[in-house]
Amino acid sequence: MAVKEGRALWVESQQDGILRGGYGPEDVKQIIDNAKDLGVNMLLWLVKARMADTAPALWYPSEIGLSHEACYDYDSFGDAVKMAHDSGIEVHAYFSVFTEGDIEAETVRGKKAPLVEHPEWAVVDRQGHRSEFVCASHVGYREYLGSILREIMDKYSVDGISIDFIRYPRSPCFCENCKENLKKKFGLTVDQIVDLLAGKGFSLLDPEHLSAALDRAGAVINYYNQNVHEAVEYFHTIVKSYSQDIKLSAGVFPNPRTAPSQVYCDWVGFTEFLDFVCPMVYWYSPDYYRQVIARLQASIREGTKLYPGISALGVPHALAGENINYLTKAPDMAYVARLVDIARDVGVPGIAIFQYGTIFGLEPGAYTGRKWGTPVAGDIQMLYERFTEPAIPAHAD
Numbered sequence: 413m414a415v416k417e418g419r420a421l422w423v424e425s426q427q428d429g430i431l432r433g434g435y436g437p438e439d440v441k442q443i444i445d446n447a448k449d450l451g452v453n454m455l456l457w458l459v460k461a462r463m464a465d466t467a468p469a470l471w472y473p474s475e476i477g478l479s480h481e482a483c484y485d486y487d488s489f490g491d492a493v494k495m496a497h498d499s500g501i502e503v504h505a506y507f508s509v510f511t512e513g514d515i516e517a518e519t520v521r522g523k524k525a526p527l528v529e530h531p532e533w534a535v536v537d538r539q540g541h542r543s544e545f546v547c548a549s550h551v552g553y554r555e556y557l558g559s560i561l562r563e564i565m566d567k568y569s570v571d572g573i574s575i576d577f578i579r580y581p582r583s584p585c586f587c588e589n590c591k592e593n594l595k596k597k598f599g600l601t602v603d604q605i606v607d608l609l610a611g612k613g614f615s616l617l618d619p620e621h622l623s624a625a626l627d628r629a630g631a632v633i634n635y636y637n638q639n640v641h642e643a644v645e646y647f648h649t650i651v652k653s654y655s656q657d658i659k660l661s662a663g664v665f666p667n668p669r670t671a672p673s674q675v676y677c678d679w680v681g682f683t684e685f686l687d688f689v690c691p692m693v694y695w696y697s698p699d700y701y702r703q704v705i706a707r708l709q710a711s712i713r714e715g716t717k718l719y720p721g722i723s724a725l726g727v728p729h730a731l732a733g734e735n736i737n738y739l740t741k742a743p744d745m746a747y748v749a750r751l752v753d754i755a756r757d758v759g760v761p762g763i764a765i766f767q768y769g770t771i772f773g774l775e776p777g778a779y780t781g782r783k784w785g786t787p788v789a790g791d792i793q794m795l796y797e798r799f800t801e802p803a804i805p806a807h808a809d
């Protein structure tokens with residue numbers, strides 16, 4: 413009798429392989445075989461990239477959006493779903509939602525990058541610079557993503573859709589849509605909003621005026637959060653109207669106290685739409701990891717499973733050695749194994765390891781790069797030992 417425990421592994425090595433060239437079924441089989449031997453029970457397989465200057469955003473042969481050219485010759489995602497299912501492993505199509513890959517990617521098969529066709533969708537900063545992020549306020553972009561989700565669910569028998577980058581970049585947006593909305597709803601100009609969000613002059617205000625200024629800032633922050641919230645609700649409606657059996661999950665910033673104000677991602681607020689959630693609790697010291705995941709476990713609703721992320725990455729955090737919350741050095745296999753033990757000790761229903769290539773010793777590639785692709789040092793045997801007991805995902809019905 414198998415235990416119930418989510419054991420997820422993010423997989424991005426296929427992007428490195430496809431960009432290297434000559435990617436084929438034996439490469440996909442290697443990933444599935446390794447995942448099966450390790451004892452994980454679900455793969456979060458990347459099908460839509462974050463911003464990257466390497467290629468278009470999509471990594472399966474889409475008829476709707478712009479995919480990497482090689483995906484039309486060999487559909488590695490299709491093989492991944494089939495081979496994983498033959499091995500009893502779930503596959504969740506993993507999307508970077510509001511990022512658009514290389515926005516200057518060349519046209520493939522007559523299709524252009526969405527931000528080339530719709531420059532008005534881009535997040536615009538206060539200087540008027542457009543980014544590779546799309547602003548969550550654009551209903552047209554939500555509908556485009558909805559058509560991509562439907563295409564994925566039509567073509568492949570996926571077990572779930574996993575969304576990442578479900579947020580703004582670390583800045584507010586002043587696209588035409590946002591400027592108009594913020595003016596109409598709150599009577600605020602771009603300069604006023606920038607000052608409010610920076611707390612400019614707040615130290616000079618008396619309590620009553622400070623209170624009003626904080627309420628104004630709060631309304632702006634809530635506006636951006638609400639755009640993201642509505643997008644997640646829309647994806648939930650699409651996925652669940654397609655099939656109740658397809659799970660919706662998200663990778664999110666780990667700190668729910670700061671995510672709504674820093675990147676406008678109030679994910680505790682949208683867990684009502686999620687079957688499981690993976691806060692990316694990366695590079696945390698073991699003590700801080702324990703504290704944070706215990707707090708998260710107590711704060712999210714019962715129907716949403718918490719599978720905290722574990723950074724199996726061979727590079728140190730920028731604050732390593734100077735901030736007690738972070739690991740003092742690069743993670744290694746002993747750290748990864750210890751966090752699995754802590755997660756079980758706290759009683760969360762599973763974990764999610766980032767990522768396949770770094771625990772199986774692959775070198776960083778053109779997509780993963782040094783930060784997200786450097787292997788962890790140490791013996792992977794420590795992980796095998798923790799997953800010897802068969803497990804089905806905790807979200808399984």
Ligand SMILES: [Zn+2]
Pocket residue numbers: 534535536547548549585586587588589590591
């Ligand atoms: Zn905007």
